[in-house]
Amino acid sequence: MSSVFDDLVGQEHIIDILKGAVAASRTGSHSQEMTHAWVFTGPPGSGRSLAAVAFAQALICPNQGCGTCNECESAATGGHPDVDVIRTEGLSIKVEEIRELLTRVAWAPSMGGWRVVVMEDADRLTESAANALLKAIEEPGTRTVWLLCAPTLHDVLPTIRSRCRHLQLRTPSIESVTEVLIKRDKISPTMADFAARVSQGHIGRARYLATNESVRSNRKVIMQLPLQLGSLAAAFQAAQTLIDIATDEAITSSESRDEKEIEKLQEAYGKGATGRGVATGAAKAVKELEKAQKSRATRMIRDSIDGALLDIATFYRDVMMVQSELDSMINIEMREQIEGYAASTASHSTAHKIIAIIEARKNLVNNSAPLVICESLMCRLAK
Numbered sequence: 001m002s003s004v005f006d007d008l009v010g011q012e013h014i015i016d017i018l019k020g021a022v023a024a025s026r027t028g029s030h031s032q033e034m035t036h037a038w039v040f041t042g043p044p045g046s047g048r049s050l051a052a053v054a055f056a057q058a059l060i061c062p063n064q065g066c067g068t069c070n071e072c073e074s075a076a077t078g079g080h081p082d083v084d085v086i087r088t089e090g091l092s093i094k095v096e097e098i099r100e101l102l103t104r105v106a107w108a109p110s111m112g113g114w115r116v117v118v119m120e121d122a123d124r125l126t127e128s129a130a131n132a133l134l135k136a137i138e139e140p141g142t143r144t145v146w147l148l149c150a151p152t153l154h155d156v157l158p159t160i161r162s163r164c165r166h167l168q169l170r171t172p173s174i175e176s177v178t179e180v181l182i183k184r185d186k187i188s189p190t191m192a193d194f195a196a197r198v199s200q201g202h203i204g205r206a207r208y209l210a211t212n213e214s215v216r217s218n219r220k221v222i223m224q225l226p227l228q229l230g231s232l233a234a235a236f237q238a239a240q241t242l243i244d245i246a247t248d249e250a251i252t253s254s255e256s257r258d259e260k261e262i263e264k265l266q267e268a269y270g271k272g273a274t275g276r277g278v279a280t281g282a283a284k285a286v287k288e289l290e291k292a293q294k295s296r297a298t299r300m301i302r303d304s305i306d307g308a309l310l311d312i313a314t315f316y317r318d319v320m321m322v323q324s325e326l327d328s329m330i331n332i333e334m335r336e337q338i339e340g341y342a343a344s345t346a347s348h349s350t351a352h353k354i355i356a357i358i359e360a361r362k363n364l365v366n367n368s369a370p371l372v373i374c375e376s377l378m379c380r381l382a383k
């Protein structure tokens with residue numbers, strides 16, 4: 001029989017725990033297996049929110065997570081009254097949002113089982129938001145289950161994480177990602193192998209790459225940048241190219257969504273309605289939505305830049321492998337160029353370049369200006 005847990009690639013070690021919790025939850029009380037607060041951690045792309053949503057489905061499904069019934073489907077698509085999936089579009093989750101959420105989930109579950117809140121970016125909670133959440137998690141005897149997702153345990157406030165059961169996801173192997181792309185997404189074996197390999201186990205990125213021609217050609221351009229850093233002027237040009245591509249990619253994927261959202265909102269208010277109260281209400285709501293969309297765009301551009309930096313890091317990683325005489329290459333399509341670069345540079349400088357990329361990624365999170373970060377990085381990579 002199929003199950004919602006089938007989609008969790010390479011996470012067998014946590015699937016057993018989750019299934020045990022689901023079985024125990026049927027007794028209706030808290031137990032050692034079933035607790036009301038969980039933290040899912042794992043590197044980007046390991047599927048931590050996928051795991052949390054699967055768990056939410058299994059908790060409310062009459063068949064413990066069949067993946068095909070109404071409960072399962074509506075939980076996954078956001079239409080289930082007892083399941084809230086909180087996706088942050090902005091850079092942080094504010095206390096107002098948590099307060100609003102808490103009033104919403106204060107009601108008993110409508111179907112009599114559990115009420116589940118999946119918070120995809122618990123690392124983006126502001127301190128006051130985290131404290132408001134803590135109070136709710138501490139409250140005993142409620143029917144609400146909290147599933148928090150974060151890159152690492154350190155990204156969650158200590159007071160919160162001490163009250164949660166922790167599940168650590170693994171980066172799935174390249175083989176298992178390849179297999180999923182072939183079997184589930186019907187992607188050709190050659191393409192699946194390429195996408196899984198260069199995405200390094202990041203399944204979402206692998207699928208995006210495998211199904212999107214323009215994303216693949218953008219990646220090609222990005223991967224050539226390390227080879228074009230002959231002068232300072234070229235380094236600045238490379239930074240601009242990276243920003244342009246990342247921005248372009250982020251905008252293409254968000255523009256159509258933005259328009260649809262505004263249309264939907266206007267419909268909700270009755271497009272063309274003339275009542276004065278309605279008109280001002282609609283205008284205010286549209287303004288708020290536009291603000292949220294802008295904040296989301298900022299985040300998407302940052303994520304996209306970060307993805308490009310990760311791609312570039314695989315270039316230097318390959319160079320280092322060649323310099324260390326290890327036979328392990330991610331970008332085998334670039335073998336000749338990588339070997340040439342490795343022969344013309346020293347391995348200690350490669351290490352410095354990889355460190356420079358790690359630092360640039362950290363600075364990107366800290367909200368510095370992306371172009372400035374990329375310019376300074378490219379100058380360091382040019383040396």
Ligand SMILES: [Zn+2]
Nearest residue numbers: 061066069072
């Ligand atoms: Zn089901």
